[in-house]
Amino acid sequence: MGLDHINQRTDVLSEYELKMVWNDTQCNSALGGQAFIDHLFNNPHKLLLIGPACSSTAENVAEIAHHWNLITVSPSASSPGLSNRQRYPYFYRTITVFSALGTPIIGLMQEYGWQRIATVHQNQDVYILSIEYFSSLLKAANFTLVTSETIIEDPRASVEHIKQNDAKIVFLSMFEGLARKILCEAYKQGVVGTGYVWFVYGWYRDKWWTVTDDIECTVEEMTEMISSTNIFALNRLSLSTKEEVTIAGFTSKQLEFELRERMKWEENSGYTFQSDYVGFGYDAAWAVGLMLNKSVEVLKNKVFANGEKRRLEDFTYDDSEIGSLFADLLSETDFVGMSVSGKWPLFADLLC
Structure with missing residues (x-):
């Protein structure tokens, strides 16, 4: 288009x-x-x-x-x-850039007076670099990183360390599947409820926590974990919410409407918006x-x-x-x- x-x-x-x-x-x-x-x-x-x-x-x-x-x-x-x-x-x-997604967490910590946070990240470069950058933001804002955990498969040790350090705010930097495993383990270890705040990425699929074929929790248990705990999803906004006219002569909302109409064309039937x-x-x-x-x-x-x-x-x-x-x-x-x-x-x- x-x-x-x-x-x-x-x-x-x-x-x-x-x-x-x-x-x-x-x-x-x-x-x-x-x-x-x-x-x-x-x-x-x-x-x-x-x-x-x-x-x-x-x-x-x-x-x-x-x-x-x-x-x-x-x-x-x-x-x-x-x-x-x-x-x-x-x-x-x-x-x-991926690492910028940690920036809103700093803003929320400043807004609510939170001082301590834990991180758990997947052992891949994109997540390692993102947490390194996030750690520098924490240091610059005088916040405390109580523990930074690296996870490959088994989440038990990471959740245990979160409990031992009495971390109430946790940032998960990882793929959807590992996030499910972490939250399932957190539920089993009692790291659940309104006293906890978890940050996850917002591009996971809809109702991603209900996929239970790779975890040892039921759909009901995961739903309870999600509904009873403060979960914030971090994502970018690809479409501007401003009424500003773009270089094309239309607003972002008008361009989105045109694109959705184009998705109805037969030649685009194999694609999703x-x-x-x-x-x-x-x-x-x-x-x-x-x-x-x-x-x-x-x-x-x-x-x-x-x-x-x-x-x-x-x-x-x-x-x-x-x-x-x-x-x-x-x-x-x-x-x-x-x-x-x-x-x-x-x-x-x-x-x-």
Whole structure:
């Protein structure tokens, strides 16, 4: 939809039409690498990459894409590790970096006068880095991290340590399945009730606590745990709630309505509406469209090292000068988008 809106404009890339050639990486790093190679060696020639969607795949692709002078813009890869500019110099994203999700907890602790908190995180880089950043926020705000637990499978020791340290507030940084195991074990050990506050991620599936095939609690027990305890779900807002007119000339709400209507088209029957990411995806399209539009104007007057001028269609994978120009202009791109971030550049990596 974003590309359609750009192509309909007479003031953005008026001499060009943006087209997307896509592959499904299935959130698989190996498939992502293969898809990237396929794009490189098959026509049409590419100017840049939008995606990959998943962090692990984005890390694999972005680490090598810059060697071909291709920038990578992901609407959903939120791993803090991707903020490493030495390793991923041409990686950009429209989604808030994963580690920023701990920031609202600091605000709530300040609001309610809470001083102590425990964390439990999954033993994967994305969660480890997020907790490291969260720990730095706690330290800066003079809060006490009473215990920081790493969990692989068995949650018993982690819950026991929470009890031993008399922690009443707990931040779980992990996949849905491990969160279920932790809360089930907490129920069995009596870490339940209005005296406790648990923070979990908000992108788990609906009624995720009722899936009991991987835990030793019944649906009734898990429902009691959830309903009798203070559970806060942390998530990003992909769709702005403001009535502000976006770069496309519509409000975010109007764009959402159009997208939902498009989802009814027969060609989209195999897809579902993902409200957690649609705004970030739409803004990614506009970010690269505006960057390319600005590039057209810059290229009209720019003389390159060989003494010649170039156009967009002259870009090749060994053209470091245009690749660098794309990266510089993307960093400067500023617009009102569909996502809650409002004006670009978002680059929430700066929070890390």
